[in-house]
Amino acid sequence: MGRNWSLARRLFVGAAVWSLIMLIVTGSILTVLNQSQTVRLLQAELDATLTTLTRAADVSESGEVTLFRNFAPTDERFTRPLSGRYWLVARLNENGQVASYQNSNSVWDWSVPWSNLQLTEASENPGQIYYGDTLGPDRERLHYAAKSVLLGQDIPVLLIAAADRSPTDRITQQFLITLTLAMIVLAVGLIIAMLIQVRIGLKPLGRIEKHLSEIRAGSREKLSEDYPQEIAPLAVELNKLIEHNRKVVERARTHVGNLAHALKTPIAVLMNEARGDDPLAVLVRRQTENMSSNVNHYLKRAQAAARAQTLGARTPIAGPIDDLTRLLQRLFTEKGLSVAPGRVDELSFRGERQDLEEMLGNLLENACKWAKTKVRVSAMRDDEDGLLLIHVDDDGPGLTEDERKQAVERGVRLDETAPGTGLGLSIVKDLAEMYSGRFELSESPWGGLRATLKLPAA
Template identity: 50%
Template sequence: MDRWPNVSLARRMMLAAAIWGLVVLIGGALALSALYGAQTLSLLEEDLDQTLVTLTREMSQEGAFLDDGRVTDTERNFLSNDARFQTQYSGRYWAVVGLEPDLTIQGDLRSRSLWDEPVPVSPAQIARAVANPGTTHFADFAGPADQRVRVAARAILLENRETPLVIVAAADRTPNDEAATRFRSMLVGTMIALFGGVFAAMVVGIRYSLQPLKRIERDIADIRAGTRQTLREGYPVEVRPLTEELNKLIGHNRDVVERARTHVGNLAHALKTPIAVLKNEAKGEGQLDDVVRRQTETMHANVEHYLKRARMAARAETLGARTDVAPVVESLASLLNRLFDAKGINVSVEDDGGAVFRGEKQDFEEMIGNLMDNACKWAKAEVVVRISDGPQDLVIDVEDDGPGLTPEQREGALKRGVRLDETTPGTGLGLSIVTELAELHKGRLELDESALGGLRARLRFPKA
């Protein structure tokens, strides 16, 4: 089951792409940062290991190791060509450590840079070096001047010495850590910029890929508005089966509506003929004739109502039907002006221009004709039809200057078969038919007080 039914496809794809992109880029940034840090540390350790090798070779060449295994106590300045080992607390240090049998430090030779600080090596690192002579062991240690140093230690065995010597080289790793931090900052900025560019490209690509669906939406809106009969051709192969099936569905809908109209016509003919025969036969003055006449009139009214409703329902299901409002209203106004001329009724039309009813002309004529005819029957002298075509809905007001209706009467007037004045001709079905037909077209009929003093009947049809 879809957990987010109201989330658009574009947003889902963008969200998925954003999450995946973030995972990839964050993972890549962490991996590259860790790789850079490991590489810089490896280079530093290689440099320290090379320092140990150089220091051992130079001490051997200078005769620092005596035959009895002791280190000469004469001051020698090993690695003197490297200025880093000559400057106090420079960040580069070396030391040669002599050990007691319990592996505590007996004494040491050291670089001038170390000065009088303790040799930056831990007992644990010494123990590991002694356990594996000739192998370099690395560890971090708190060095001189609160420096965080990387320490390389290697134990060497001398023939006439009971305990090994441990040669130590250390380097301040702060520059390496700062370089790794700078690289990480640049990497984060680069990844953010890369993610922004990639995400923008994905947004553009997704919107471009979904354009055919937007075209389908516009085509269907045009079909509903009546400006197009079917969806256009030329869709991508991925959505072409959908558009073809929609066109078939639209055609099937038209066929069903047409068959419904035919069936309604046949039914009307089949029902009206027997009713007309019964009514024609009941011409006598007897009680039975009177009962038959009243019942056949009721049957005729009901048949007319339901057949009319069936026709309206069939027409309302037709896709693409549209009717220009003004010509229909003006034609009806002209006709009613002639019919009610003797009564002194004037029917006028106020039109914004360009209004269109989304439905068949016959349905619109049925609704507006009923309202205008009722207004003329009750008006004293004036009936006004106002057409307002707004962005959200189409509104048509039919107002008269007659006696109007109370709120209770307005509510009852919309019920089928209700007649508020038995002296006027009719079956009482007019306003109920208008209400039902308006609802079939997603609209509604509203009754209210008119500014002219009588009744205002308002038809409202949404555009969406």
């Protein structure tokens, strides 16, 4: 079997092949037994005819074989020419050859093939019955029984009873046809039963797959425990693995937080000591600020990476969008900006809320810096790949294609006069990629900049 075959296919093909082999073997055995049984029944009739001929046969004083008609076989088929039932009584000479014989009327003008009737074997073993096949008077296939007995003065007499095998062969053939049809029906029934059995038997694995998808999508915390006893240990181990994953992520968050606190104090001391205006102080202050921004960036990235590995995280997008747009609307009221949600479908992000807020906050803040009159956020599902699609549009000056490529690079600031560290869009790009998503910049329908997030949907 192919290594990549499914379990259902392996089970079905294995069971089907074995069942077909057993059906063929069983059919062959039944056919042989039926044929053997019908032949034995025919031989039993021939033996009865030989017994009757033994009582009726005799040898005259002249050495001719005679038959007491009162004791002869009475089956009327022996009186009809070429009826398919025959008997012969023959006297054998010293050489074992037929000297004289008598026969039933049904033999008619048949030239008896004595050489095919095992004369030698029968004459050498009186009382022993020999069976064989030959061609009859009507060229039909005969099955015969031959036996020699000693009569009179120990004169060997050969007794032969024969019958047409055609009825017996027809019965065997009809049985074979009936058996074949029955086996075909049984095979079809077994195949259907195996399909149903495999489907039902593997159904719990389908439930596990569905539940794991729900855990990954955030709609379920762990696997249920109502599985068959063969699969229940697998579910228990998977639940332990999920719980272990959560603990590892939690420990990573704790370590990242501890590192952040450990670095804040030395950086703050350096910045406090570099207050002067001399070149060394300016240099130290600038490098310390760069170090602080880089530390914050990589700490956030480490935290996001840990959260992105958490199974079952799920965040509805409507809440964070409403909260951020209301906050920025208040902050940029004096600028005359309109910051509001556009089309926002009822969708959920498969990830942590704070990461979604981090990405949206950076994009909205950047849009508000450059927008002239309005900023809008829209969210819908991408029908092509099923991802969550979030657009942040503004009516600002926008960016050229080369500027869009530079804007997502870490630490790059296209306008040195604007406040910021140049890390906002690169953080958004890193976060999106950690969740196997994408971040793109393009031209807004209003002529400004459109920032697009493609994230996994829950």
